[in-house]
Amino acid sequence: MLSMLTQVLFLFAEPAPISEPATEEGGIQLLLPHPDELIAGLIAFIIIFFFVWKWAVPALNKTLEARQAKIRAEYEAAEAAKVEAESLLGDYREQVAGAQDEATAIVDEARVAGEQVKADIVARAEAEAEQIKSRASDEIEGERERVAGELRREVADLSITVAEKVVEANLDDDMQRQLVDRYIDELGGVH
Amino acid sequence: MEQLILASGACDPANDIICKPDNVIELFKFEDNLFAIGPWGITRTVFLILLAMVIVLTLLFFGLRKRRMVPSKFGVTIESLMQFVRDDIAVGIIGPEGTKYYPWLLSLFMFILVGNLFEVTPLINFPITSRMAIAGGLSLLTWVIFVFVGFKKNGFRYVGALVWPTTVPIALRPLVGLIEFVSTFLLRPLTLAVRLFANMVAGHLMLTLLLVSGWVFMSSVGEIGARALIGVPWFAFGLGIFVFEIIVAILQAYIFTLLSAVYVESSIHIEH
Numbered sequence: 135m136l137s138m139l140t141q142v143l144f145l146f147a148e149p150a151p152i153s154e155p156a157t158e159e160g161g162i163q164l165l166l167p168h169p170d171e172l173i174a175g176l177i178a179f180i181i182i183f184f185f186v187w188k189w190a191v192p193a194l195n196k197t198l199e200a201r202q203a204k205i206r207a208e209y210e211a212a213e214a215a216k217v218e219a220e221s222l223l224g225d226y227r228e229q230v231a232g233a234q235d236e237a238t239a240i241v242d243e244a245r246v247a248g249e250q251v252k253a254d255i256v257a258r259a260e261a262e263a264e265q266i267k268s269r270a271s272d273e274i275e276g277e278r279e280r281v282a283g284e285l286r287r288e289v290a291d292l293s294i295t296v297a298e299k300v301v302e303a304n305l306d307d308d309m310q311r312q313l314v315d316r317y318i319d320e321l322g323g324v325h
Numbered sequence: 326m327e328q329l330i331l332a333s334g335a336c337d338p339a340n341d342i343i344c345k346p347d348n349v350i351e352l353f354k355f356e357d358n359l360f361a362i363g364p365w366g367i368t369r370t371v372f373l374i375l376l377a378m379v380i381v382l383t384l385l386f387f388g389l390r391k392r393r394m395v396p397s398k399f400g401v402t403i404e405s406l407m408q409f410v411r412d413d414i415a416v417g418i419i420g421p422e423g424t425k426y427y428p429w430l431l432s433l434f435m436f437i438l439v440g441n442l443f444e445v446t447p448l449i450n451f452p453i454t455s456r457m458a459i460a461g462g463l464s465l466l467t468w469v470i471f472v473f474v475g476f477k478k479n480g481f482r483y484v485g486a487l488v489w490p491t492t493v494p495i496a497l498r499p500l501v502g503l504i505e506f507v508s509t510f511l512l513r514p515l516t517l518a519v520r521l522f523a524n525m526v527a528g529h530l531m532l533t534l535l536l537v538s539g540w541v542f543m544s545s546v547g548e549i550g551a552r553a554l555i556g557v558p559w560f561a562f563g564l565g566i567f568v569f570e571i572i573v574a575i576l577q578a579y580i581f582t583l584l585s586a587v588y589v590e591s592s593i594h595i596e597h
Binding site for chain 2: 175186
């Protein structure tokens with residue numbers, strides 16, 4: 135494990151310059167820029183700078199602008215949807231309230247109509263009953279009159295028969311009838 | 326084993342208590358060419374400089390390639406890094422016109438960050454910023470930029486305001502002016518370069534000495550017996566420093582970029 139770590143740590147390290155004698159200039163050498171490295175560093179930095187300047191910064195700006203535009207558009211769409219939803223909700227509420235009113239009106243109307251029908255039925259039934267009653271009383275009256283007439287005739291006949299028998303019938307038939315009729319009329323006038 | 330720089334003659338675990346090279350330059354200077362492109366020999370350091378460039382370009386390219394509405398985690402990292410440099414360094418320090426310097430500052434930050442992190446990158450383990458060519462070259466560039474901006478924005482008032490600061494009592498002006506002049510034109514590039522360079526040299530030195538000593542002692546247990554235990558604290562300490570150096574690498578990249586922005590800002594607004 136440790137030997138692996140060492141190899142990892144120093145894989146790129148080059149062999150120590152054993153052949154070179156150690157010089158006392160080490161510190162100064164460390165402080166002085168190496169020309170090759172200076173050139174490489176400046177080239178590398180300039181390439182990075184141009185890449186950042188010409189591509190990276192504009193790319194990020196475009197991304198941010200696009201993102202901003204999209205978020206704004208979505209926000210506005212959401213706002214519009216909310217407004218629409220609210221207006222729809224209002225409409226629905228109105229509709230529900232209207233429906234309730236309508237339902238109440240229908241029920242009321244039905245009740246009124248029912249009462250009307252009931253009253254009609256009762257009235258008709260009463261009229262019918264009245265009619266039946268009056269017809270019955272008419273019929274009774276007719277019957278009474280018919281019976282009375284018949285009775286009168288029979289009484290007359292009987293009376294004639296009786297009178298003939300009593301008086302031995304000198305009087306002609308017509309005279310006797312008139313006599314009886316008058317008698318009956320008198321009787322009728324009595325009650 | 327002969328690849329071990331320190332162990333190859335500079336270390337005797339039986340007598341020494343730490344391995345160190347005969348000359349510190351051995352840890353930083355690689356003279357032999359890895360390969361050559363035409364007439365140009367590419368040493369390990371030059372190769373790593375170019376590798377750092379390729380890594381920066383690759384990171385940016387893959388971070389920004391797809392213009393996604395919902396970015397990937399990697400995309401978010403790159404975007405946040407870029408926005409951090411733009412908002413916190415470029416615009417934060419210089420002001421609204423900082424966006425003009427943003428590509429330069431971002432390039433600086435990315436290049437130095439990758440270069441610094443090479444210190445703790447397995448298989449590489451060498452910060453290119455520990456070479457004066459990089460630290461010095463980049464601070465020289467910063468110097469050129471802030472001096473140029475100073476003259477461009479303010480003409481000769483730029484130097485005038487530095488050497489004859491009207492905000493201090495007249496008797497002190499020559500002295501303060503001289504200090505300001507030296508500090509701005511000589512010390513700024515130097516301190517900027519040395520701060521980065523020295524931090525990375527120290528980090529690399531510590532890591533190499535501690536980890537190599539630790540390894541050399543512990544692996545020589547067969548020859549030196551109990552003395553091999555000396556390697557344990559060295560190695561443990563080295564691992565601790567390793568974590569610390571990750572922070573240093575990020576921090577130094579940030580500081581270099583931040584100070585570059587501060588210098589440009591002071592060249593634009595000379596009144597304070």
